[in-house]
Ligand SMILES: O=C(O)CCC(=O)C(=O)O
């Protein structure tokens with residue numbers, strides 16, 4: 214094509230685009246559930262493009278993948294993928310690519326004149342998705358069902374201006390979510406609609422999204438870049454296929470709805486009609502979704518092996534192995550899902566207790582906190598957490614602590630041991646209810662998020678704080694010999710008249726950090742101090758580091 218012909222072509226394209234923009238003000242007037250909103254409890258998304266009028270949004274979550282996982286994910290994708298050289302209308306495209314779909318979908322991906330055959334989601338893909346989708350506020354049954362993988366080997370590799378407006382995703386006609394992960398070399402990602410231009414420097418481990426009608430009104434690209442050290446970059450772009458191109462997939466009877474709409478009450482393509490597990494009434498998530506997907510992949514693998522089996526015996530042995538492996542896989546996936554669910558449930562329980570909700574046992578012997586079921590752990594125990602949000606990074610503004618919130622080792626304080634509920638009213642809470650850690654701080658303690666002024670604590674969670682002098686003033690021994698902290702702890706209405714179980718502190722040496730117990734209720738050792746007030750008084754004026762009280766309350 215000559216230069217003037219190509220300019221003319223661009224003009225025609227521009228005019229067509231303008232006309233289509235003019236003719237089509239957004240039809241969707243209701244507000245959209247942005248992924249950043251869904252994930253607001255656990256991830257701090259910003260929206261560099263937030264165009265409510267045109268319903269176009271692009272979200273950005275820098276360094277979403279933890280540093281230690283980034284090289285691992287990069288290598289898993291790079292080594293585990295059969296990279297293809299796509300060919301577009303005008304020759305080879307300057308990048309390598311692959312395309313994955315969640316089985317049973319086998320739609321091919323056609324874009325820019327290229328066409329790519331699908332591969333099923335691999336184990337590492339599910340692992341990376343588990344890490345990223347959580348940060349988008351998506352439960353496993355809401356995950357995207359396709360992923361486009363791009364490998365940019367150097368600065369010459371790029372993607373020109375385009376929209377992901379293929380029919381598969383219906384992004385021209387309805388809200389469409391696209392989640393993209395960058396790994397490796399930082400590259401520039403540009404978005405534009407006429408003069409409206411946005412640019413993001415996508416770094417190793419960054420997540421970004423395009424949501425709403427962005428594919429209708431905006432184009433995006435990753436331009437070429439010059440420089441001596443432009444290393445490889447991988448991009449994973451997850452999307453929801455909502456209109457299958459392959460008749461086989463259509464017959465597979467999917468509910469054809471993108472989760473963007475699923476959140477408005479429709480089912481996602483991966484909705485499963487299985488009943489929630491009987492032992493956890495009230496759970497409305499689908500614990501089998503991950504297992505199902507993994508199983509489908511495995512079934513496909515075994516089907517190929519079976520087809521190639523040389524003898525009847527080999528086929529029988531394969532079938533036996535398949536049934537065993539399937540069971541293990543199902544159990545693993547269900548366990549992972551349960552752990553995730555339990556973490557969320559625990560957060561709610563903590564909140565309920567902090568705010569003074571009353572607990573009672575229901576007819577199924579499950580504890581109900583104002584309608585919220587306190588689920589038993591897998592071992593049947595009824596533990597409530599005492600540490601901060603466990604590794605899920607789920608911190609709301611008040612979920613902070615002056616120090617790291619590592620749980621104290623179980624052997625020391627038996628945090629979370631099962632505390633049966635039915636005991637006489639006068640009994641010590643220690644055997645009946647929940648246990649908590651409270652941070653003991655110096656009287657002049659100041660932390661701008663935890664205090665209004667030096668020595669003026671605000672209510673803190675997940676770890677309540679208390680000043681040393683206040684603890685000393687309010688500790689009193691009752692007739693049974695239990696040490697009770699009278700009144701509210703850290704102004705939380707639900708944490709009243711708690712019983713002191715132990716006092717611990719962290720001891721750091723050059724080699725290791727350990728937990729030292731300064732006082733323990735009913736300690737058996739001869740030389741153990743019996744009076745917590747004496748122990749605490751001796752700490753006055755000293756620098757307090759990780760000094761904690763374990764306290765007990767009743768449900
Ligand atoms: O590499 C990127 O960040 C964008 C890739 C892209 O736009 C696409 O695959 O459609």
Ligand SMILES: [Fe+2]
Pocket residue numbers: 375376377433
């Ligand atoms: Fe794209």
